[in-house]
Amino acid sequence: MAYFDDLSPYAYKPRARDWGRTVLSVGWLDAAHEYRTGPTSDDFRSALLRRCTKDKYRIGQTRGFHQCNLPPCDKREFWPPILVATTEGEILLGSAEIRVEAKNGVVFAAPTLIYHYVIEHGYQPPDDFIEAISR
Template identity: 30%
Template structure:
């Protein structure tokens, strides 16, 4: 799903609730060009922490990268797409499902978990304000970030989905 960087992104669980309003970052699509360039290593490291340890709104499906080449084709000509994964603390995790929320003052940015892949593999360079927000943002397991999550209205103030923690008991990293 494409959203232009810095455009309004509204998350609504039902048509009756007013939802939460964010600024979209990294909701890329092959039909739209995106800015490329280097990003600071510290930004990439903190972004990975959010993409593994602070996932919001995971769904039952998954997203494949439109920018990666297919890994082959089936006998009837369909593309074989591999899932997007990373290594983190000695484990392999898929990062193709859910989004991260980066609070920065009175603004909250929403990015797909795939943003880490886009940054490190396809050299996507998010807007500077987002890079700086990630560098300032507490990590998702720190109390300041958890307080941000608790401050959200129902039902958005639920526990974070932590692939690293949850894989120990539920093996979410090997679902696919």
């Protein structure tokens, strides 16, 4: 998976609808780089799960998927991919992205694995992203 610093200009797979907008990267983590950790609210985690698993929010769907390389996931077998249970069944993470618009018009681009990072690794996204997801 690609790594990008939080709040750096998004450059992974620019989309036509992103043109002319400020799009910032969030949650593109890699084991070789430190990341912010800390608590997140239940409301935020629920809203993030909804964004990462509902088809209407997922974009850039690929045929392949990225795995988490953060410890202890780096010891996992490549298969099965990271799945999350929802009321609609299990959903694959790591094969799509989400976009979240802040009040000021800035757009955040995140991999769907961000949900796994928050839940399993205690990742705490930037406050502006948390606010945008939670509204």
